[in-house]
Amino acid sequence: MTGRRVPPGSVGALQRVMRNAPSRRDGERCEMCAEPVEQSHPHVVDLDSRELMCTCRPCSFLFVPEGAAAGRYRAVPERYQQFPEFALTRAQWEALGVPVGMAFFFRNSRLGRVVAFYPSPAGATESELTVAGWEEVVAVNPGLADAEPDVEAVLVADRNVEGPVGAGEDAFDCFLVPIDACYELVGHLRRQWRGFDGGQEVRERLQRFFDDLRTRSRPVRTGQEAS
Numbered sequence: 001m002t003g004r005r006v007p008p009g010s011v012g013a014l015q016r017v018m019r020n021a022p023s024r025r026d027g028e029r030c031e032m033c034a035e036p037v038e039q040s041h042p043h044v045v046d047l048d049s050r051e052l053m054c055t056c057r058p059c060s061f062l063f064v065p066e067g068a069a070a071g072r073y074r075a076v077p078e079r080y081q082q083f084p085e086f087a088l089t090r091a092q093w094e095a096l097g098v099p100v101g102m103a104f105f106f107r108n109s110r111l112g113r114v115v116a117f118y119p120s121p122a123g124a125t126e127s128e129l130t131v132a133g134w135e136e137v138v139a140v141n142p143g144l145a146d147a148e149p150d151v152e153a154v155l156v157a158d159r160n161v162e163g164p165v166g167a168g169e170d171a172f173d174c175f176l177v178p179i180d181a182c183y184e185l186v187g188h189l190r191r192q193w194r195g196f197d198g199g200q201e202v203r204e205r206l207q208r209f210f211d212d213l214r215t216r217s218r219p220v221r222t223g224q225e226a227s
Helices: 010-020 057-061 090-095 131-140 140-147 177-194 200-216
Strands: 041-047 053-056 074-077 102-109 113-120 121-129 152-158 170-180
Touching: 041 152, 053 177, 057 090, 090 131, 102 177, 113 131, 113 177, 121 177, 131 140, 140 170, 170 177, 170 200, 177 200
Parallel strands: none
Antiparallel strands: 041 053, 041 074, 102 113, 102 152, 113 121, 152 170
16 A cells, blocks of 8 residues: 555664574574564565565564565565455356466565465465456455455365365355465465375365364455455
8 A cells, every 4th residue: 555654764673683683593483583483473575585484573563564674574464354245156267277276366566466376285386367367356356456465365265175065166265364374274285285185184174274264254245344
């Protein structure tokens, strides 16, 4: 978004943090100041390398304002939303060019376009997204456009893939989530994947993941503010 004022000294604060950071020690630590962090901790995206950095909460606050650190880093938000009225047909999904039944979409500010990734045994795999197809989906589901570039993603899943029984032909679930939640899912599947279809452990992990998403997410309906 435009018009946000960048707090004075934020870039200088980052430089001081990086210059004075002690050497990394064993255990989970902030990748900027090396202070210990809890198992559940914030993340910051390095927009140049596309890497997620584990941080403590004070360091993550430095990168909440747009433009902090000369625009290189952005803190990952913590909002979760579900779109109960999400509309997507099987034909529209196939037109997106995603070869499996689940993918996450986000705007890459460096590329200036929306990109799509799907989980695979090799990790997050980029799909050749058709721009026209995605624009058609957003036109029908305008709330998807509210996702913050680089740090929030639209996660779409075929219910036949994610676990619940009795899904219909055009039954898809859609969530707006922090980008780190998507990579967490990818990591779980990569570690647990067995055989051709992933195996029972992966299917159970998928169902737990989406059950948790539904619990954490605020429903957003047509015409309702998504923020």
